[in-house]
Amino acid sequence: MSKKIENDPASASILVEALPYIKRFHHKKIMIKYGGHAMIDDEAMSFTARDTVLLKYVGMEPIVVHGGGPEITRSMNKMGKQPKFIKGLRVTDEETMEIVKMVLVGKINTNIVSKIGFHGGKGVGVSGKDSELILASKKAPHKILNIVTGEEEEIDLGLVGEISSLNTEIIEMFTDNDHIPVISPIGIDEKGDTLNLNADTVAGEIASEVMAEKLIILTDVPGLLKDPNDPNSLIKKIKIDEVDNLIEKEIITGGMIPKIETCVKAIEGGVKSVHIIDGRVKHSLLLEIFTTRGVGTMITK
Numbered sequence: 001m002s003k004k005i006e007n008d009p010a011s012a013s014i015l016v017e018a019l020p021y022i023k024r025f026h027h028k029k030i031m032i033k034y035g036g037h038a039m040i041d042d043e044a045m046s047f048t049a050r051d052t053v054l055l056k057y058v059g060m061e062p063i064v065v066h067g068g069g070p071e072i073t074r075s076m077n078k079m080g081k082q083p084k085f086i087k088g089l090r091v092t093d094e095e096t097m098e099i100v101k102m103v104l105v106g107k108i109n110t111n112i113v114s115k116i117g118f119h120g121g122k123g124v125g126v127s128g129k130d131s132e133l134i135l136a137s138k139k140a141p142h143k144i145l146n147i148v149t150g151e152e153e154e155i156d157l158g159l160v161g162e163i164s165s166l167n168t169e170i171i172e173m174f175t176d177n178d179h180i181p182v183i184s185p186i187g188i189d190e191k192g193d194t195l196n197l198n199a200d201t202v203a204g205e206i207a208s209e210v211m212a213e214k215l216i217i218l219t220d221v222p223g224l225l226k227d228p229n230d231p232n233s234l235i236k237k238i239k240i241d242e243v244d245n246l247i248e249k250e251i252i253t254g255g256m257i258p259k260i261e262t263c264v265k266a267i268e269g270g271v272k273s274v275h276i277i278d279g280r281v282k283h284s285l286l287l288e289i290f291t292t293r294g295v296g297t298m299i300t301k
């Protein structure tokens with residue numbers, strides 16, 4: 001420790017402020033959803049990995065579910081494919097599914113695991129296919145109203161799944177043995193085929209299943225915004241019964257829809273506190289957990 005810190009009582013008070021949280025979350029599972037939009041560069045990813053390792057060393061049990069939407073889109077573009085999203089979900093044909101696996105499991109997961117290792121943690125990568133962690137079934141086609149014909153149309157999302165059951169023993173085996181599980185959001189169906197899952201949904205459902213104390217979603221906005229174009233319009237707290245109205249009014253759109261739906265479900269599923277925060281900001285994870293004021297948007301009952 002440098003002399004400056006030794007002699008500065010303000011530095012000690014940061015630790016003192018953190019003590020109640022360190023006590024409250026001792027041996028508690030903290031689910032961190034690390035969104036692709038928050039992975040702005042290698043340095044930001046390294047900071048997030050280090051903060052996650054810190055949580056482990058002060059006695060919590062962090063679990064990471066990562067996304068990687070922007071990286072998947074970049075890879076699709078390189079291959080001349082145009083991505084299409086319906087309500088925040090990527091329409092996934094077979095070729096896209098191969099890209100999704102390559103990017104999520106082959107690239108992003110291994111990158112996060114090695115960064116956790118570099119900072120002294122025991123990261124271990126799993127996908128929803130390992131030990132049948134996530135059993136899924138193909139999502140039903142999305143129904144939309146064609147405003148020209150006035151008729152209802154169905155859009156098939158392809159190989160996009162919804163979770164039918166979770167086998168979280170493998171996760172608990174890792175957390176019980178001081179490892180930090182890093183989970184890629186893909187699942188398998190009963191035939192053993194791979195399905196693409198939204199990472200927010202996976203984080204929320206696993207958080208409920210393992211009875212996580214907290215779910216923290218790291219993304220590229222300060223939190224839920226009243227005006228998505230104005231980063232100063234942060235909604236600091238929102239009750240779950242206010243959410244539908246914001247979706248109907250199209251204040252919540254795109255990738256924020258699965259995020260906020262996940263938050264609502266996680267609260268209903270027993271997760272005690274749920275937050276959406278800006279993962280691009282250095283140490284936002286620590287500020288959320290260890291400070292009284294917190295950061296981002298808190299979703300409450």
Ligand SMILES: Nc1ncnc2c1ncn2[C@@H]1O[C@H](COP(=O)(O)OP(=O)(O)O)[C@@H](O)[C@H]1O
Pocket residue numbers: 034035036037038067068069070088218219220221223224225226227228251252253254255256257259
């Ligand atoms: N009301 C809102 N408040 C904040 N962000 C919103 C809102 N509605 C839509 N969004 C969009 O949701 C995006 C975050 O979702 P997404 O792109 O899927 O991120 P991630 O890759 O982190 O999962 C934001 O960048 C923003 O463009």
Ligand SMILES: CC(=O)N[C@@H](CCC(=O)OP(=O)(O)O)C(=O)O
Pocket residue numbers: 034035036037066067068069070072088089090100160161185196197198199200255
């Ligand atoms: C079905 C579906 O949309 N799957 C997502 C999986 C990755 C993800 O969710 O990444 P973010 O958290 O960065 O958005 C996708 O293909 O983009």
